[in-house]
Amino acid sequence: MATSSSLAIEAHGLVKLFGSVRAVDGIDLAVPPGGVYGFLGPNGAGKTTTIRMLATLLPPDAGTAKVFGQCVVREAKAVRSRVSLTGQFASVDEDLTGIENLVLLARLLGHSWSQARARGMELLEAFGLSEAAARQVKTYSGGMRRRLDIAASIVVTPDLIFLDEPTSGLDPHSRNEVWGIVRALVAQGTTVLLTTQHLEEADHLADRIGIIDRGKIIAEGTAGELKTLSGSGSLHVRLRDPGCRVEAMALLGRHLGVPVTPESDPAGLSTRLDDTERASAALDVLAAAGIQVVSFSFGLPSLDEVFLSLTGNQAEGGANSGGAT
């Protein structure tokens, strides 16, 4: 484990109250530099509030946080010179053009007018936005806006970048573009902390994931570790004849002694099992009863299922996870 001085983010007992709402309720974090750390949680879990505290925008009500060893409250200016933030809602100026937005930021970071313009054009080029350089951002599509948003965050490449729900509301193509950008950033040595409501996204991008719910981190680890956390795998079975499903479910329930749930596919069913032997026994039971199986799979639970078992709530976005990869 990394020592505290070499951590990108280190937080102890972070708390933020809004009136009586405990938006963030005692969060501990230890994020090593390099790679992507994913904050996964449903709407209102406290992701944005945590990020805003780490980015020095909001003072914590309790607890401490350090970014690259510097306190976000007492050494805010030093922290600000190493991080940048891409907010959840467009953090560029809608009324200005793409190039004007970038020149503005480059100027504020200390570039001369000509350097600022050159850097702006270089970024627009790299992000496929050159043609839209002179257009007001309000005319941009969601995906273009997001790319400009990220470009604005790396006018000077930060050591740590916060991306708050960088793909929410994007179509799959634009989402893939953002994913590509995140990977390229990491390849260049930037540490990324991103939040998402989508299990699939965290699974794809994040080296480590913190699952956050009601202001608390309820589980933390790599995607693989989190999947084993819920303790059991699951068996998915598809029958040839959907008419046999009720019978099959009753049979499996009786023989295995575990609850069996129907899937949305009328011929599909699934059940929780902790070992492969019992999975093959289950298939034997079905074969003995003359129920034909078209396909089956046994695997670790999806992050969806992990979330369900940890919180008892269905995570948002769970319904459409498992989409394009």
Place this chain on the structure above:
Amino acid sequence: MMDSPRTPDLTLSPALSRHTRPRRPSALSCSLTFFWRVMLKIKHIPEQMFDVVAYPVMFLVLFTYIFGGAIAGSTTEYLQFILPGILAINVIFITIYTGLGILNDIKKGVFDRFRSLPIWQPSFLVGALLGDTVRYAVASILVILLGLAMGFRPDGGTLGVVWATLLLLAFSFCLSWAWISLGLVMRTPESLMAMSMVILFPLSFLTNVLVPVETMPGWLQALVNVNPITHLVAAMRELMFAEPLSASIGWVALSCALLLLVFGPLSVRLYRRKR
């Protein structure tokens, strides 16, 4: 398949590796950059200049022709009296929009980004104010040009008019800090607008703008004479008509200093604590 053909890593990589940070810009440089942003906004949304153009014209024409005959006997004569005052309250009313603009800006996502930059934070406010001063100047020039067309003939000449306008701009700049403080305290633009009006109406009309102070009852005179706008208008008249300067200009300077000293630091404090 995973990475879109439009953003291949090959073109991205060099653009992503600019880790060297230029020297931190000065407070002045940041303020001017934010001023540039306000100018860009005017360029892209010229409609926002509507109030700056419409109100002055309306005020000047209405007041001159409605009250002129009754109060001064002739509209041209009344124009000589009323123009400096109308100019002053026009610009002072426009100062409300400074607080409004900042309140609206702060609610947007881009504000978070500015706040997470390692810059002298209040430069955002200074830049906004410098930008608004341009709006005040546009309104002033409009009123003066229209006044000249209507028959305004100041004895102080161009120089007198310029000095009077600069005095007004300086006072408005200082007064704007009060609206910024208010804008940072109020939650909605509506409540800010209502509050500003409640303060500004009596402040603008309990003055010597429309009629000479001597025509008022004694108790009202006392009230009108402590109003900084009365002194501002008196000083502007003196400058425009090349009259000997009274103590009014000193009172204006004092009000400016007080406004700046109280609301400058207060705005900065409130701004730093925002959200």
